[in-house]
Amino acid sequence: xxxxxxxxxxxxxxxxxxxxxxxxxxxxxxxxxxxxxxxxxxxxxxxxxxxxxxxxxxxxxxxxxxxxxxxxxxxxxxxxxxxxxxxxxxxxxxxxxxxxxxxxxxxxxxxxxxxxxxxxxxxxxxxxxxxxxxxxxxxxxxxxxxxxxxxxxxxxxxxxxxxxxxxxxxxxxxxxxxxxxxxxxxxxxxxxxxxxxxxxxxxxxxxxxxxxxxxxxxxxxxxxxxxxxxxxxxxxxxxxxxxxxxxxxxxxxxxxxxxxxxxxxxxxxxxxxxxxxxxxxxxxxxxxxxxxxxxxxxxxxxxxxxxxxxxxxxxxxxxxxxxxxxxxxxxxxxxxxxxxxxxxxxxxxxxxxx
Amino acid sequence: xxxxxxxxxxxxxxxxxxxxxxxxxxxxxxxxxxxxxxxxxxxxxxxxxxxxxxxxxxxxxxxxxxxxxxxxxxxxxxxxxxxxxxxxxxxxxxxxxxxxxxxxxxxxxxxxxxxxxxxxxxxxxxxxxxxxxxxxxxxxxxxxxxxxxxxxxxxxxxxxxxxxxxxxxxxxxxxxxxxxxxxxxxxxxxxxxxxxxxxxxxxxxxxxxxxxxxxxxxxxxxxxxxxxxxxxxxxxxxxxxxxxxxxxxxxxxxxxxxxxxxxxxxxxxxxxxxxxxxxxxxxxxxxxxxxxxxxxxxxxxxxxxxxxxxxxxxxxxxxxxxxxxxxxxxxxxxx
Numbered sequence: 001x002x003x004x005x006x007x008x009x010x011x012x013x014x015x016x017x018x019x020x021x022x023x024x025x026x027x028x029x030x031x032x033x034x035x036x037x038x039x040x041x042x043x044x045x046x047x048x049x050x051x052x053x054x055x056x057x058x059x060x061x062x063x064x065x066x067x068x069x070x071x072x073x074x075x076x077x078x079x080x081x082x083x084x085x086x087x088x089x090x091x092x093x094x095x096x097x098x099x100x101x102x103x104x105x106x107x108x109x110x111x112x113x114x115x116x117x118x119x120x121x122x123x124x125x126x127x128x129x130x131x132x133x134x135x136x137x138x139x140x141x142x143x144x145x146x147x148x149x150x151x152x153x154x155x156x157x158x159x160x161x162x163x164x165x166x167x168x169x170x171x172x173x174x175x176x177x178x179x180x181x182x183x184x185x186x187x188x189x190x191x192x193x194x195x196x197x198x199x200x201x202x203x204x205x206x207x208x209x210x211x212x213x214x215x216x217x218x219x220x221x222x223x224x225x226x227x228x229x230x231x232x233x234x235x236x237x238x239x240x241x242x243x244x245x246x247x248x249x250x251x252x253x254x255x256x257x258x259x260x261x262x263x264x265x266x267x268x269x270x271x272x273x274x275x276x277x278x279x280x281x282x283x284x285x286x287x288x289x290x291x292x293x294x295x296x297x298x299x300x301x302x303x304x305x306x307x308x309x310x311x312x313x314x315x316x317x318x319x320x321x322x323x324x325x326x327x328x329x330x331x332x333x334x335x336x337x338x339x340x341x342x343x344x345x346x347x348x349x350x351x352x353x354x
Numbered sequence: 355x356x357x358x359x360x361x362x363x364x365x366x367x368x369x370x371x372x373x374x375x376x377x378x379x380x381x382x383x384x385x386x387x388x389x390x391x392x393x394x395x396x397x398x399x400x401x402x403x404x405x406x407x408x409x410x411x412x413x414x415x416x417x418x419x420x421x422x423x424x425x426x427x428x429x430x431x432x433x434x435x436x437x438x439x440x441x442x443x444x445x446x447x448x449x450x451x452x453x454x455x456x457x458x459x460x461x462x463x464x465x466x467x468x469x470x471x472x473x474x475x476x477x478x479x480x481x482x483x484x485x486x487x488x489x490x491x492x493x494x495x496x497x498x499x500x501x502x503x504x505x506x507x508x509x510x511x512x513x514x515x516x517x518x519x520x521x522x523x524x525x526x527x528x529x530x531x532x533x534x535x536x537x538x539x540x541x542x543x544x545x546x547x548x549x550x551x552x553x554x555x556x557x558x559x560x561x562x563x564x565x566x567x568x569x570x571x572x573x574x575x576x577x578x579x580x581x582x583x584x585x586x587x588x589x590x591x592x593x594x595x596x597x598x599x600x601x602x603x604x605x606x607x608x609x610x611x612x613x614x615x616x617x618x619x620x621x622x623x624x625x626x627x628x629x630x631x632x633x634x635x636x637x638x639x640x641x642x643x644x645x646x647x648x649x650x651x652x653x654x655x656x657x658x659x660x661x662x663x664x665x666x667x668x669x670x671x672x673x674x675x676x677x678x679x680x681x682x683x684x685x686x687x688x689x
Contacts, residue, residue: 024425125474130654134648136648137648138648140645260478305483316479
């Protein structure tokens with residue numbers, strides 16, 4: 001039992017159960033729906049998960065520090081439109097520069113969020129509710145009722161979403177999906193092995209303790225927001241590449257989708273626990289269930305939101321109930337308190353993080 | 355409430371100052387602004403939001419948040435329209451819509467109050483989920499052609515120049531004011547918001563209070579949704595989409611702390627007046643709705659940022675003063 005305890009942390013259990021759920025869903029849908037397990041389904045899910053997954057990685061960084069970023073959807077929309085216009089004006093811009101520019105624009109918006117939250121001491125939810133409206137306003141004014149269309153951007157941009165890096169039978173790896181996977185892998189390593197990554201967890205699980213321990217809590221939160229913005233910018237570029245036609249409502253609702261992926265992926269909204277891989281699995285599960293249930297039950301697109309809401313609630317509830325029980329199981333007997341905690345809810349200080 | 359400089363420098367004083375400024379600027383820039391028609395219109399255009407802002411004040415003072423209100427408004431309107439479309443009498447459809455709202459609130463409240471889940475996550479799920487149910491009901495149809503009396507209720511004045519919703523708002527505001535300031539329940543809302551644990555140990559039935567507040571929130575949101583349907587005369591799946599931003603902004607600008615425990619309805623009332631007058635003034639100057647929302651977003655951020663900066667400045671001053679005193683003492687001791 002001790003060996004099991006050492007090897008299986010609650011977070012990993014969460015990821016494993018998500019993986020199991022995904023496999024079960026794949027098996028059921030595969031048996032019930034004709035041609036479900038095909039390259040087309042794979043590509044469709046991979047393409048949409050790639051974008052929301054990159055946003056969810058950034059959201060994970062912020063949520064780990066016990067904050068939330070509701071402005072990512074507006075950042076995605078703004079960078080998608082902005083990059084479309086820039087590439088229209090300078091078609092000869094090298095792809096790498098375009099990617100960096102998208103990240104920089106997003107990062108700048110994230111910087112504003114981060115400064116307000118970390119140094120202005122405004123709760124993240126208020127800050128990003130405000131900047132969500134402001135960034136969207138900037139986009140609408142900048143766009144001035146024009147839209148970006150596919151033929152306005154150089155051919156390599158939509159190509160990024162359609163070409164295959166290499167193919168294995170019918171399955172192909174799109175450059176965009178590879179990019180998303182690279183981002184997830186990179187940030188998973190950053191979270192586990194770098195000082196910055198560990199600080200995110202430290203600041204999120206107990207900001208006071210982190211500060212008393214001499215950690216630069218404010219700078220860590222600021223950096224988390226900047227990275228979240230930059231990743232949203234990258235996602236904006238991917239959005240442009242996938243859809244080509246960008247209007248002022250681009251990316252609307254992505255803030256909630258990314259929070260949903262993060263929450264279903266087991267990242268605690270009170271900060272301090274969760275992983276990037278979990279968030280990616282959460283995004284995959286949501287998309288898979290959305291696609292599968294709609295095709296299996298023959299229900300309309302309109303059911304997607306209702307299912308998503310239920311899924312988030314289930315994820316949060318299972319987090320609170322099962323993990324409370326699990327953590328009790330994981331604590332060594334001798335350190336266990338006599339009475340179980342009466343409330344699984346957060347204490348006052350924990351709630352303040354939001 | 356005697357006059358004192360202190361009160362003038364308080365948050366409400368600052369709000370009053372901003373309000374006077376906004377009114378003065380609007381009155382200077384637009385000749386129609388002060389007319390009775392425009393003043394009633396100004397209330398009527400956002401009346402549903404400000405009704406919900408009242409109950410949101412209670413929720414936030416209590417240390418929780420309800421992000422799902424706009425979706426509950428939409429869902430109630432959609433239930434109403436759906437039942438009407440199926441031939442259910444309008445009166446029964448209204449009752450059903452209100453009941454659905456209360457049920458949504460009870461559902462949120464159950465998870466928050468009795469299971470102990472964070473209200474942010476639960477009501478985020480509600481925000482998405484209830485909107486989803488609304489979309490399932492109406493898909494992409496738009497329902498119109500409600501009975502004459504129902505539309506008239508939303509659009510025609512019933513008391514002097516005031517339509518039903520505006521009268522209802524002032525009634526609810528008075529009730530909320532009395533409940534929050536002069537009743538036991540009101541005190542408990544503050545007590546629980548200040549410190550949930552202490553309240554629990556003092557014998558306050560915290561879960562029951564929170565449950566009650568969330569049910570009230572759902573019910574009032576549904577009422578606002580029905581009023582919105584009556585005013586617009588048409589319901590779509592995306593009715594009231596995104597209203598939560600405005601509603602929460604009004605409450606926070608009113609000086610209610612997002613952490614709970616502080617704030618009052620005077621401040622919220624002033625904040626409501628500021629936002630309504632600002633939006634109205636901008637609309638009269640042909641500023642688009644999108645820019646108006648952006649300005650409200652700016653206002654939201656500055657309403658929290660400025661007090662924080664002032665506080666930072668004060669601590670800095672105090673520290674400097676303390677240090678100077680210390681130095682003086684040392685110099686004296688040295689002599």
